[in-house]
Amino acid sequence: MRRFAGFPAGPAANMLLLCCAAAATVVLCGRLAGGNERPIVGILAQECHFDKFHRFGSSYIAASYVKFLESAGARVVPIRVLFPGGGVDLKTSEYSRVAKIFYHKALEANDKGDYFPVWGTCLGHEELTYLTSGKVLLVNTKTNGFALPLNFTSAAKNSRLFKNFPHDVLHALATEPLTSNFHMWSLSLENFTKNEELRNFYNVLTTNTNDQVEFISTMEAYKYPIYGVQWHPEKNPFEWKSSPGIPHSPSAVRASYYIADFFINEARKSLHHFPSEAEETKELIYNYTPVYTGTFSSFQQIYFFD
Ligand SMILES: *[C@@H]1O[C@H](CO)[C@@H](O)[C@H](O)[C@H]1NC(C)=O
Ligand SMILES: *[C@@H]1O[C@H](CO)[C@@H](O)[C@H](O)[C@H]1NC(C)=O
Secondary structure: OHHHOOOOOOOOOOEEEEOOOOOEEEEEOOOOOOOOOOOEEEEEOEEOOOHHHOOOOOEEEEHHHHHHHHOOOOEEEEEOOOOOOOOOOOOOOHHHHHHHHHHHHHHHHHHOOOOOOEEEEOHHHHHHHHHHHOOOOOEEEEEEEEEEOOEEOOOHHHOOOOOOOOHHHHHHHHHOOOEEEEEEEEOEHHHHHHOHHHHHHEEEEEEEEEOOEEEEEEEEEOOOOEEEEOOOOOHHHHOOOOOOOOOOOHHHHHHHHHHHHHHHHHHOOOOOOOOOHHHHHHHOHHHOOOEEOOOOOOOOEEEEEO
């Protein structure tokens, strides 16, 4: 846990990423007058809840999250969770405990004018809805293993996330099934709208409908650089199992890149940095070697941590 002692004053990452069945994100950044061109993003590792992963370590990050961030010009620092627990539970897991610490630090930092973006993908997105509302309001949607087009709300075109996207990318996202869904649970628009904390905190940018449940697929906080996607933008270019749930068309890969580009530009606004280059070097994910897991898991490569 020493890794984030003193956060966000001392260290280092420019932002946090929270992933799915996987990781949460903290993004950590560098510094530069008028911006930071050496952004570092912290990715929250997840406890190994599959038996087949145990021999490799006690927590892991799918390498696709790392490559996704690297593709847009960032480096990654793993945020290791040290106490492996049972399955990853939104309330009680180590993943959840650490996500909560970062979430509150991020709110505090941003309230002081200290930019600190947070991104949640899939489980990370669900975790954000829990952290904001204090409640698990999810409903089982059986949305595991297929791709969907996004239904954009009227708020999307003026949103920070989508407003600078190329028109053809938005059009493709709206009309082609490009976004990979690998989740059993979703936050319905109904439960979102009934909950005051959520309603006041997040702007809903896209929804999807499955089995008559309209659920939130993309959201951004009104007042904070906090973003959640129920789908997996990191999979299109970097994961090859579970097809056809993961489209690899030119549009799908382009859409993924623009999400990464958006998020890393957010990270560039954060001036957090490691106290020294030596400390930075020690924490970067380059200190670890990913394992080829494509023959026995749904991820091509995984970073494992003791
Ligand atoms: C709303 O959340 C509750 C859990 O608090 C859940 O049992 C219920 O199915 C959800 N309803 C919808 C429509 O999402
Ligand atoms: C988009 O919204 C419409 C209207 O609610 C719904 O019928 C359709 O299934 C949605 N499409 C997707 C891909 O979720």
